[in-house]
Amino acid sequence: MINQPKAANNSTPKPVMVMSEIRRSFKTGPVTTEILKGVDLAVNQGDLISIMGPSGSGKTTLMNIIGLLDRPSSGKYRLDGREVSNLKDNILSNIRNRQIGFVFQAFHLLPRLTAIENVCMPLLYRGTRRSIAIREAQKILNKVGMKERAHFRPSQLSGGQKQRVAIARALIGVPSLLLADEPTGALDEKTAQEVMTLLQQLNSSQNLTIVIITHDPSVARQCQRQTRIRQGKLIEATIPSFNSTIDERDLESS
Amino acid sequence: MARIFSVLGVNAREASDSLRKARLRTTLGMIGIMVGISSVIAMISIGEIAQLQARQQFESLGTDMVIIRKSFNSSAEITLSDAVALSESVSSLVKAAPRILGQSEFWHSGKRVGSGSIHGVTSSFLAVNRFALQEGRFISDFDIGQYFCVIGSDVAEQMRSNGTQQVLGEIIEFNEQLYKVVGVMNPYEENYSLPVQINSNQSVFIPITTALRTISNPEIEVIIARSKADIHHEDVTADIQAYFQSKSLELVLEIITAKELILRMEAQMNIFSLLLGAVGSISLIVGGIGIMNIMIVSIAERRKEIAIRRALGARRSDIQSQFLIESIILTTLGGIFGILFGLVVTWGICQFIQWDFLISGISVASGLGTAVAAGLFFGFQPAYQASQLDPIAGLQSE
Structure with missing residues (x-):
């Protein structure tokens, strides 16, 4: 089921993002620590890819760079064919708004706004009229199964519902890339699986490109492409039959 | 956008x-x-x-008002003749009205009808202060040494409430003299922002020549004048100073113009x-x-x-x-x-x-x-x- 659209897309893989030799180091006083030591990553349209790694491995740093919240110290990053590693802040904001949809572990919905208002937000920052944005938001909420709760505030929603709203918010701008940071990390097993299934459905039915950052092998296992961060480098690790056991052992040692 | x-x-x-x-x-x-x-x-x-x-x-008072006072440290006094001749001799002035001031109680038919100031004035005092009369006439230049008086509205009111319907021609007593009432002033609202107070309503006005005789230690303590409209207030002050300097070198004056006051x-x-x-x-x-x-x-x-x-x-x-x-x-x-x-x-x-x-x-x-x-x-x-x-x-x- 996962591979169905992939097969249709296989003939012309269109690269959404290409990273090469991405390095990122941080200075704390006199000490410079290099977290990313030359990451290469190419993601094609319709990919569902996981980036695994234990905490401290640099996966958050990599996510921030992919999400254009941070700039690499060196290296090249092309998003939709455009070099984005050294753009001005305003342009980065614009790209985040139009080409990237964020889904966070802690949902990060604005507590004062209703679900539908939260979903609207990326369109409003783009200059869309409020009435149009509300209409769009309702459509997306229907799609993620949140039709009935559009006017609830986050505090009135369960974790799984919050994450559905967050996914709707990430989708409303029709991004090139959905970037999910531990999307199931704050959910119980059953709800986590529901959210994963939703992401897989979006990937297959809409050919949506999804990058999932996780430390959970059971999440990674559900992605058709799997990578791991180790010692500041990214390793392709799609070994369909063994990955779960290997991953768990790897996580302990790194 | x-x-x-x-x-x-x-x-x-x-x-x-x-x-x-x-x-x-x-x-x-x-x-x-x-x-x-x-x-x-x-x-x-x-x-x-x-x-x-x-x-x-x-504005109700006029910005052309000039007040001339003898200073406290002046050894000479303003003489009546100099004061009367002031407005004719100083071309920047239109009118000038000197005043001699006394205090007394006022009596009529054995009843006290008020107490306040006695103003010894010339005929120009009425116009200079923009006062108006209720009835009768004001002090005239022909009343030299006469025992005539013009009374303030409160004094007249007191006489009327004592039963005198016609106050003109009545005799009132103050300062141990008898005066014939020749006029009654209109009620007037006092302006306390001025450096000279008149309290017209509680006062009586008599000829300045009479005041010279009847008021003890009479002196012209103030001259109220009006200047021409188009002359700068400092020039007016200088003209007046020059005039009195020519009369007496010992005389020290304080001259205050309304313009100066406003400033x-x-x-x-x-x-x-x-x-x-x-x-x-x-x-x-x-x-x-x-x-x-x-x-x-x-x-x-x-x-x-x-x-x-x-x-x-x-x-x-x-x-x-x-x-x-x-x-x-x-x-x-x-x-x-x-x-x-x-x-x-x-x-x-x-x-x-x-x-x-x-x-x-x-x-x-x-x-x-x-x-x-x-x-x-x-x-x-x-x-x-x-x-x-x-x-x-x-x-x-x-």
Whole structure:
């Protein structure tokens, strides 16, 4: 089921993002620590890819760079064919708004706004009229199964519902890339699986490109492409039959 | 362009929403600004009303008035002949009216009908002071040494209430002399901003030549004059000084013109306004610092929200405008309440000192302007800080 659209897309893989030799180091006083030591990553349209790694491995740093919240110290990053590693802040904001949809572990919905208002937000920052944005938001909420709760505030929603709203918010701008940071990390097993299934459905039915950052092998296992961060480098690790056991052992040692 | 309006719309909505949610903080911030703005409003309004009030008084009096007084350290005195000849000899003057002053009780038919000043005057005294008569005539230049008097309205009123219907021609007694009433003055409202008081209503007026004889230690203590309209007040003063210098070198005069008084008063008003302004400004600054504080706290609490907005595509300028709008809404609301409160205070003060209340358009406009400017000024730094927050750190904060 996962591979169905992939097969249709296989003939012309269109690269959404290409990273090469991405390095990122941080200075704390006199000490410079290099977290990313030359990451290469190419993601094609319709990919569902996981980036695994234990905490401290640099996966958050990599996510921030992919999400254009941070700039690499060196290296090249092309998003939709455009070099984005050294753009001005305003342009980065614009790209985040139009080409990237964020889904966070802690949902990060604005507590004062209703679900539908939260979903609207990326369109409003783009200059869309409020009435149009509300209409769009309702459509997306229907799609993620949140039709009935559009006017609830986050505090009135369960974790799984919050994450559905967050996914709707990430989708409303029709991004090139959905970037999910531990999307199931704050959910119980059953709800986590529901959210994963939703992401897989979006990937297959809409050919949506999804990058999932996780430390959970059971999440990674559900992605058709799997990578791991180790010692500041990214390793392709799609070994369909063994990955779960290997991953768990790897996580302990790194 | 569409983007700017849409984002401003979002920001205004967000700002008012967050202000509504943090009700206590919003109220406290508003009170600070309210106190500041209301004191600015009250200060400007009262200054304006006071100035108007004073100007009105002077306008009814005439800005051409000149008051000539013998100084305390003068060894010589103003002589009657010099005083009478003054207006003819000094070309910058139109009229001049010398006065000799005494005090007494006034009696009529064995009853006391008042007590007050006896003014020994010439015929020009009426016109110089812009007094008017109720009935009869004023002291004339032909009344030399005569025991005639013109009485103030209160004195006449007292005589009438004692049963004398026709006061003209009645004899009243004061200063151990009998005087025949030849005229009654109209009631007159005294102007206390002048350096010479007349209290016309409680006074009697007699020929200056009579006063020289009947009042003990008579001296011309003041000459009230009117200058020509087109001559500068300093020239008038110089002309008068020169005239009296030519008569007596020992005579030292104090000459005060109405123009000078107005200038002096305006200078005082300005100091008064400045003082009030300083008080108003200080409370405004205190209020503004309160706003700044509130904004800083509010931003610190919303670091995560800011980071989320940034991740969703808000620019730094969008974040900055969101918080600027918030602080401007805060100060503008405070300003509106401050204007209302300030006007109430002004009204109260006007009631208290019996001035005419008026709403000064300038004060309302400048109050509102100041409120908006305070929001911009005190909100700028916090809003700028908010816009510079690192979204990565913000997303990780709780």
